[in-house]
Amino acid sequence: MSETPTTPGSRSGRTSGERLDDHRAGGGADGSAGFRSGFASFVGRPNAGKSTLTNALVGSKVVITSSKPQTTRTVVRGIVHRPDSQLVLVDTPGLHRPRTLLGERLNDLVKTTLAEVDVVAVCFPANEKIGPGDRFIVAEMAKVRRTTKVAIATKTDLATPEQIGQHLLDIAALGAETGIEWAEIVPVSAQAGDQVELLQDLLVALLPTGPQLYPDGELSDAPEEAIVAELIREAALEGVRDELPHSIAVVVEEMGLREDRPEDRPLLDIHASVFVERDSQKGIMIGHKGSRLRKVGSDARVQIEALLGTPVYLDLRVKIAKDWQRDPRQLRRLGF
Ligand SMILES: Nc1nc2c(ncn2[C@@H]2O[C@H](COP(=O)(O)OP(=O)(O)OP(=O)(O)O)[C@@H](O)[C@H]2O)c(=O)[nH]1
Numbered sequence: 411m412s413e414t415p416t417t418p419g420s421r422s423g424r425t426s427g428e429r430l431d432d433h434r435a436g437g438g439a440d441g442s443a444g445f446r447s448g449f450a451s452f453v454g455r456p457n458a459g460k461s462t463l464t465n466a467l468v469g470s471k472v473v474i475t476s477s478k479p480q481t482t483r484t485v486v487r488g489i490v491h492r493p494d495s496q497l498v499l500v501d502t503p504g505l506h507r508p509r510t511l512l513g514e515r516l517n518d519l520v521k522t523t524l525a526e527v528d529v530v531a532v533c534f535p536a537n538e539k540i541g542p543g544d545r546f547i548v549a550e551m552a553k554v555r556r557t558t559k560v561a562i563a564t565k566t567d568l569a570t571p572e573q574i575g576q577h578l579l580d581i582a583a584l585g586a587e588t589g590i591e592w593a594e595i596v597p598v599s600a601q602a603g604d605q606v607e608l609l610q611d612l613l614v615a616l617l618p619t620g621p622q623l624y625p626d627g628e629l630s631d632a633p634e635e636a637i638v639a640e641l642i643r644e645a646a647l648e649g650v651r652d653e654l655p656h657s658i659a660v661v662v663e664e665m666g667l668r669e670d671r672p673e674d675r676p677l678l679d680i681h682a683s684v685f686v687e688r689d690s691q692k693g694i695m696i697g698h699k700g701s702r703l704r705k706v707g708s709d710a711r712v713q714i715e716a717l718l719g720t721p722v723y724l725d726l727r728v729k730i731a732k733d734w735q736r737d738p739r740q741l742r743r744l745g746f
Pocket of ligand 1: 454455458459460461463564565566567568598599601
């Protein structure tokens with residue numbers, strides 16, 4: 411919204427090219443010694459529970475979650491504020507073997523992020539065995555030497571105590587195999603809220619001493635447009651199958667308070683484009699007589715209104731960006 415500009419640089423004094431730790435100059439938020447601050451990033455195979463865990467730690471819905479794998483594309487930070495510390499969570503896209511140009515860019519982004527954060531935590535869902543996808547990620551992590559590494563067994567509510575025990579042993583063995591020394595191995599359930607607070611304590615303890623990096627109460631430094639686009643994409647993903655989830659990209663074209671409205675009855679106009687790659691996908695997205703698009707619009711609107719606290723008029727257009735995942739020019743246009 412126009413009256414609350416949100417650019418990462420303006421909030422923290424940091425521009426995207428700088429190292430994340432350049433602004434650490436010792437001392438606490440209020441000059442007190444012992445205050446800790448820093449950045450942590452969750453990695454893990456698609457659907458490992460990274461976004462859900464970020465939300466549970468921050469205590470608010472700041473990144474989208476979805477049952478479709480690989481739906482996280484933008485780096486959105488959630489910020490945990492505590493009297494003794496500030497933990498900034500950098501939510502990365504799932505690290506995976508690149509198959510398209512988009513995949514390669516995402517992996518580059520992930521690797522750069524890993525080298526810049528203080529702690530990288532890899533999520534292994536407790537209800538699934540460790541597999542080749544996990545091994546690939548851990549091998550990539552092992553190359554990033556400086557960063558402290560933590561292992562998290564996620565979704566423990568879906569596993570028996572015996573399974574969890576074996577899972578923790580497997581994680582320890584994988585560390586030994588790859589030469590990674592886990593600073594912690596922590597079982598959690600973000601859904602049930604089990605051990606989330608403990609995880610917060612453990613992550614904070616691994617941060618260096620440093621000043622508060624963001625103002626009190628700020629939960630995320632993603633521009634509002636980016637969060638709104640993610641909420642629309644989340645709604646658009648509902649119920650779609652096969653390769654279509656990966657073909658959807660959302661761009662907010664315009665967002666602003668409507669003029670001539672009484673002060674106590676504001677209305678936020680949002681015009682957004684939903685991009686797909688092919689004509690057939692456009693048909694699916696729109697649905698019979700526009701029914702599906704209307705549902706996507708009203709679902710997204712409810713989420714956006716809840717997030718921003720303002721009534722919203724949402725105008726959605728479906729457009730085709732042919733094979734955008736493989737086209738560098740289109741990728742740039744769509745913000746990748
Ligand atoms: N039962 C249970 N389900 C969970 C838990 N954490 C996440 N889930 C579910 O697992 C699915 C994937 O969770 P996400 O948080 O979106 O996973 P992600 O790792 O961010 O996924 P990508 O964006 O694909 O990388 C969703 O359906 C979540 O509701 C948990 O602690 N318990």
